[in-house]
Amino acid sequence: MKLATYKNGTRDGELRVVSRDLSRSVAVPAIAPTLQLALDRWGELAPRLREVYVHLNTGYVAGEESFDETRCHSPLPRAYQWADGSAYLNHVELVRKARGAEVPESFYSDPLMYQGGSDAFLPPRAPIPLCNEDWGLDFEAEVAVVTGDVALGAGPEECARAIRLVMLVNDVTLRNLIPAELAKGFGFFQSKPASSFSPVAITPDELGPAWESGKVHLPLRVEFNGERFGEPNAGVEMQFSFPQLIAHVSRTRELCAGSIIGSGTISNHDRRVGSCCLAEQRMIEIIEEGAARTPFMKVGDRVRITMTAADGQNLFGTIDQTVVAHE
Structure with missing residues (x-):
């Protein structure tokens, strides 16, 4: 699984699930708005994030867009x-x-x-x-x-x-x-x-x-x-x-x-x-x-x-x- 954080004007940014080839990404606010929250509840949330990751690599996910590294903060800002x-x-x-x-x-x-x-x-x-x-x-x-x-x-x-x-x-x-x-x-x-x-x-x-x-x-x-x-x-x-x-x-x-x-x-x-x-x-x-x-x-x-x-x-x-x- 690949994860990134987009800058969005807040201190902790917006968690994104990123495709394996780094071509596409999608925000997952319904699962975890930030990477820190995902880490705090990893046992519960990681399987849900991984499910999004699998779909992102094999088909289309609603809300997906081209992944833009210039929009990234460090994964944990x-x-x-x-x-x-x-x-x-x-x-x-x-x-x-x-x-x-x-x-x-x-x-x-x-x-x-x-x-x-x-x-x-x-x-x-x-x-x-x-x-x-x-x-x-x-x-x-x-x-x-x-x-x-x-x-x-x-x-x-x-x-x-x-x-x-x-x-x-x-x-x-x-x-x-x-x-x-x-x-x-x-x-x-x-x-x-x-x-x-x-x-x-x-x-x-x-x-x-x-x-x-x-x-x-x-x-x-x-x-x-x-x-x-x-x-x-x-x-x-x-x-x-x-x-x-x-x-x-x-x-x-x-x-x-x-x-x-x-x-x-x-x-x-x-x-x-x-x-x-x-x-x-x-x-x-x-x-x-x-x-x-x-x-x-x-x-x-x-x-x-x-x-x-x-x-x-x-x-x-x-x-x-x-x-x-x-x-």
Whole structure:
């Protein structure tokens, strides 16, 4: 099943069921006006939404219209929880190596996680506002899952059953603000502005065999200013699966339906596949050449993030964002 949220002037938008090929969609106010309501009552409402989805793919549904990604907000325009991991240790290893630091042994058994701002996400086709180019704006292409309710202390098997949807992420980061914030010993805040998510969120079964062991085994493509920047496989070298990441969060707290858990920047050891963020490319340059030469994003730069199935189908729609000066 594929779901999206159209902007409609309200904070939470209008829930749409989207056809498998992303060509058509229909609003379902009689079932659930918003995605959050659908998630709150998933056991009751998901079968009804799926019935609409089946009809949308096989015939005509009253009220259907062409699907327009430019009308989409992030599937959840705001969420009760947005926690992002760093499950690809190749990325962590490169960052540490560029600084001349070792990766602590605990990083291989205990996930890294930060809690991001979730009160207002950017739409997937909205510009990225930038106040100051000196802040070092970067994109980070990731995969995320949306959960149902998760009990305090839930283990990975229970957490796996709580995964409702999968989507893509552009985890926007202000790299040059990070060092001073981390030096305070209290984590990210100003260095993590609003992120954006793919136009469409999908149930894991839509991935077929590419959804295995709580991971998405497909390449994630990033284009920067019209050129391929990276296409690493999201299922390769993911140290911690999504059920493990969710279990890490639920160790000390309950998660409510609509919580979003991110994978962290997709990263493979094979450098031929490129990177999913500018910082990683800069770290490689530091390691190999002694200095970074790739600049961070500036006004006018554009990033596109997509994932396609084995048959070439665009699974989630496209995150397509251009940097603009914030007024």
